[in-house]
Amino acid sequence: MEEIKDTFLHPAVPLDFQNNYRVGAYMQRYLDGFKEKKILGAKCSQCGRVVVPPRKYCGDCNLVMEEFVELPQEGTLENFTVGHVVLEKGQLNRAEAPYVIGMVKLDGASNALLARLQVAPADARTGMKVKAVWQDQVEGEYSDLDCFEPA
């Protein structure tokens, strides 16, 4: 029998969901703090670890973290990368210009926050001191904490 060359349609499927996630009590406290330009973390009563954003459990101790603490707005850039691409809806595209994102460890925090850095790629240095930059209008949303810049 003659081999049939498969030809297929490639219908695109606009599988797009509308979801409405609840952030839960811990993340809500964090976002409420944003309304006063405060960064809150959760502290473990056993090991003393402070994690930001706050979350219910200390994974090290498997305990509920009950204490919220306010963290300073300054910290250290522990690690960073210069992005040359952006991922949008699962597609990889070149970025308009290189940009910096990095891990910022706030003074007094035990873990680092992933954040956008307002710094030229050539000027970014691991270990540099950085401080939080807020939007002028804060509304208790993630975008209130705009980025970090050199302190």
Added chain:
Amino acid sequence: MRNVGIVGIGYTPVFVSKRKDVSIAEMISEAVDAGLKNTGLKPEDIDAYVFGNMATFEGVNMPHLWATEYMHARGKPIMRFATGGTIGMAAFHGAYYHVASGMADIAMAVTYEKHSEGDAQVGLMGIITPEVMAMLAAGIDVTGQSGMGAIGGGSAGGISFQASSYLHRSGASIEHIDAMAALERRNAAKNPYAHLKDPEATAEKIAQTPMVSWPIRFGHICPTTDGATVCIVASEEKAAKIADKVAWVLGVANCASDATTANLIESQITDPAEQLPAIIASKKACERAGIEDPKKEIDYVEIYNGFAHQTLMYLEKVGMCEVGEAHKLLEAGELEINGRCPVNASGGVVSTNSIGTSALNRVTECALQVMGQAGERQVEKEVHKAMAHGWGGLMQYCTITILGDKPKKL
């Protein structure tokens, strides 16, 4: 083969429409912590976790990854299953094989659904979206494809074909579906972890609910529920140390037929009420459990019934009665909590449906009956052996778990 027993379960404090006060991960943690509290186990005692939910409904792909801390699972193996409606039991079987194989001594199956954060009917439509798009792209008119349109209208649309076929073949009537639904809502009122409860439910009351797609009325349909369930299983040696009462796993099986049996397109090849996978899975599970006649040997059944006619239909399929006999048992009151063939004392899926948990809840409810810990919903007769049934996929996939009050003789 090692013996495996259920040593404890954990539910979220409530199963309701909308848990606005917690995130997905926090809700999961409530059930996990309840499971640990009920068994007196510590997080470090759990060797392995098995996880399941309906990923596409909430638009979350691998929720166990970011819920790891909330299950106390750091440093532990977590295996994720995804089989649709049966996921709860697929995850349970996963936990079972972890212990039966000796890869773990104590394993926890974790399941959840937070329906309020997604769209289950859009999620279900996702099953056939590729076909619809392909047909449209090829210029095929889909307006005449009533089967496809019904599925596109969500689960209730597709299921009406099954219900009408079942009524035709069994001799049952729509009033029997009303009565079955009423019975389950009354049972649900005895279950603190049920969603839709009505201690005063009657067939007449259900009959007054609007017709959705004949013969399925609104009152025959499950709600969308937020909730989480965990089930902890252990090896024979460990189980004795953890729990006084253990529900032993005697046999597990599952079976899948062809997705086109869902009446997906007009060229359907089988009857959606035939449900051969339920018949085969039950036969296999019974064989593995050493059960010759489930009618005589199984004392209690939990049926996965997203729709009330399925309780009757699957009782026949899994071998708890003859074909056409289920609605007669219902009429005679035998399916009630104090009857001879009690079913879904929990209120079933038709009263509570947080999909990820639904098939697992069938197992946990059977376990509670076997252990005599079902509280107000404990059935009158003694339960030595119980059968849990799960249904899902594209209406073509069934799972069975058989539990007993004594371990299997190896």
Added chain:
Amino acid sequence: MDKKVAIAGFRMAAAPDLETTRERLVFDLSKGLLDDLGIDRDAVDNFVLCSNDFMDGRTISHVFLGPPAGGYMKDQTKVEMDGLNAMIYATMGIISGQYDVTMVLAMSLTGSQASPYLYTDYSLDPTYDRQLKLLNELSAAALEAKSYLAANGYSEELLDVVASQNLGNAAANPGQARRIDGVSREKVKASPYYYEPLRELHCYPPTDGGCAMILVSERKAKELTDKPVWVLGMGRSTDTYFLGDRDLSTSLSAAQAAERAYAMAGIKDPRGEVALAEIMSLFAHQEPLLAESMGLLEKGKAAAAYESGETAVSGKMPLNPSGGPLGGHPLCASGLIRAAEAARQLRGEGGDNQVKKDGVALVHGQDGVCAQQSAVVILGT
């Protein structure tokens, strides 16, 4: 572990675009494998499928894959996502005594997807990372690469060295999807940055593909194959999700998974006993990072090991002789393909890339960003 479960056979497929449907791919893999073993689907008593609804763009997608796999009216389940977990689950079913012959089938058409990275977005915490839109598989890997290089004092050149070795192996492996002739370090270095220090050729290519494998009990192994490859050890672990909590210069999940697999297989000296490793390194830095974490390379000496040829096909510790995921990474199938490639080596069917050493093979699979989850399987003859 005793010789209880064996790989009786496998089939693989991978290409940037296989120009096929999911169902056809699954059928071809399954039927091809059954034909290889001279059996039909009646001889198989359990099917463990592995795919991803988001990648397939279809809810409960495996219901359409069961029938072409041959699973009609059979015991059937689905494990998400990486296929090595599916293989481990299939093995459990056989060790438990319930099944004798199990088909594991993992696949995805990631390469021909309009949005090949979509699933990674859906895998992130919807209440935080998906809102911030900073974390993704690639940006996380870049931070991991940077952390690893800095902690060990390695230069970015190591990434070019690792990638060129992998792509060189891939070019000699007809089963791989990304086969580039004569790929040099310079050529790798000339590819554009994604996130620094990772360049295009340091990263896996989205790939269409799948893998079918039949696992059998000891009893059935004698009937079905002359070259059984035995599962000797298995281990898995999960690290924390939170990137900012982790030490990205090492892999805790891989270290723990390997430790458990070694214990089960009775391996005391991985560097002496492991003849080769197939590692699911999705980015160039992950191969040495994971190999160090699993005790296959000396910590801090990876750069020297690559320069001296230790990790080459002819070296003391050949890593990814198949070319690894840099040569092709069909989501879900990738870890299972690593196992099949390792089995191919142990059967002496490695072709131009055949490792000529005695010993066991280590297989690694991962899920989540920066290998949050790892699975390790030890195979031997």
